Amino acid sequence: MTTIQVHDKKFIPFISEADLQARIKEMAKQLSHDLRGERPLFIGILNGSFIFAADMFKHLSIEAEISFIKLASYKGTKSTGNVITAIGLEEDLYGRTVVIVEDIVDTGKTLSQFLPQLEHQQPKQLMVVALLHKPDAMTHPVKIDYLGFSVPNKFLLGYGLDYDGLGRNLPEIYQLAE
Numbered sequence: 001m002t003t004i005q006v007h008d009k010k011f012i013p014f015i016s017e018a019d020l021q022a023r024i025k026e027m028a029k030q031l032s033h034d035l036r037g038e039r040p041l042f043i044g045i046l047n048g049s050f051i052f053a054a055d056m057f058k059h060l061s062i063e064a065e066i067s068f069i070k071l072a073s074y075k076g077t078k079s080t081g082n083v084i085t086a087i088g089l090e091e092d093l094y095g096r097t098v099v100i101v102e103d104i105v106d107t108g109k110t111l112s113q114f115l116p117q118l119e120h121q122q123p124k125q126l127m128v129v130a131l132l133h134k135p136d137a138m139t140h141p142v143k144i145d146y147l148g149f150s151v152p153n154k155f156l157l158g159y160g161l162d163y164d165g166l167g168r169n170l171p172e173i174y175q176l177a178e
Contacts, residue, residue, distance in 0.1 A: 011174035028059035040097040046070040048103035051160040052131045093121035104132040108140035
């Protein structure tokens with residue numbers, strides 16, 4: 001088992017690149033099937049979802065658009081509890097199928113505050129796709145329509161997930177070593 005160090009913390013392998021890519025292809029296939037006949041707008045939540053969103057998007061077999069919005073609630077390894085919107089959404093969502101793309105849903109607070117903002121724009125339907133979900137950390141219930149992996153409530157790194165800005169570029173996911 002290869003341990004890596006980022007800043008002052010050690011991390012151990014958790015989900016391999018091969019397992020990530022296989023699951024993402026399955027999710028894209030299911031989305032393409034379920035949304036055939038639609039032209040959905042995918043909204044990736046920055047910064048964490050950009051790699052997942054790109055990999056999933058290139059495997060879709062339907063016409064679709066993608067945009068990004070920046071929401072943040074983390075500082076270091078802990079959630080601050082405050083959701084900050086840094087980059088706004090410009091697309092009109094009225095009557096559209098909208099798919100939110102998240103890297104990880106843990107407490108659910110970010111989405112529980114963001115989804116009502118989107119619902120005010122009256123989309124035809126609003127769905128959530130998440131690569132990772134920490135059910136044991138959930139304090140604000142959010143419906144996840146398409147889920148890659150349920151994971152334990154441990155700090156994760158890699159494949160878009162960072163620790164104080166580093167580690168997003170790792171092709172697999174690591175967990176904090178105990």
